[in-house]
């Protein structure tokens with residue numbers, strides 16, 4: 001079976017840009033991509049603003065018919081009730097949010113999220129028709145002790161424990177040591193782990209679902225290294241943090257197909 005996976009470039013704003021800044025930012029990004037005649041069909045482009053920006057950004061996307069996909073940075077494993085500070089997948093779905101990041105290493109380390117919580121969040125996303133972007137990745141210590149693939153593969157298995165083969169997911173391989181460090185993995189390193197993650201998808205979800213699932217690399221992605229990652233057969237896109245907050249830089253990442261030598 002031949003499956004073509006649409007490349008996916010996602011900007012995770014983390015806790016940056018308030019709701020007013022987000023409007024100006026999205027307008028400028030859209031103009032920049034329009035000026036460059038970006039073909040959204042050839043590279044799906046998504047942004048993941050903070051929760052408080054989602055309504056403003058969704059209204060803008062809707063009013064200006066922008067082809068940007070909207071994502072949220074997290075969701076509650078529960079649907080409603082006494083969970084102070086949590087945001088339900090049902091609320092996100094009402095705002096036309098399509099994707100939701102789960103298991104980002106910053107949630108795992110700062111908020112102590114376990115693989116069990118992550119699996120429950122993946123299930124909650126699917127209950128509300130959201131596509132979870134499941135983040136996995138090893139720390140520098142994991143890398144030294146267990147090699148590159150063991151921890152990301154174990155995290156993926158745990159996250160998939162409640163996923164039916166028919167449900168769409170996106171996987172993001174983000175080595176923790178590469179996030180925000182300026183020291184990206186090499187394309188070879190990324191490919192090695194992404195290939196192991198795809199084999200895991202084959203085992204757990206079956207060959208067809210695995211072939212259709214997009215696997216992203218994340219960790220110090222910039223306009224100068226994106227094209228090399230995208231040449232790898234098992235890397236289908238990128239989850240971009242810091243560089244997604246710089247409009248010319250993010251627009252250049254999104255338009256990697258036009259870089260010289262690609």
Ligand SMILES: O=C[C@H](O)COP(=O)(O)O
Nearest residue numbers: 012179180219220241242
């Ligand atoms: O979600 C994005 C990642 O944490 C990567 O962040 P970074 O591009 O700033 O290294």
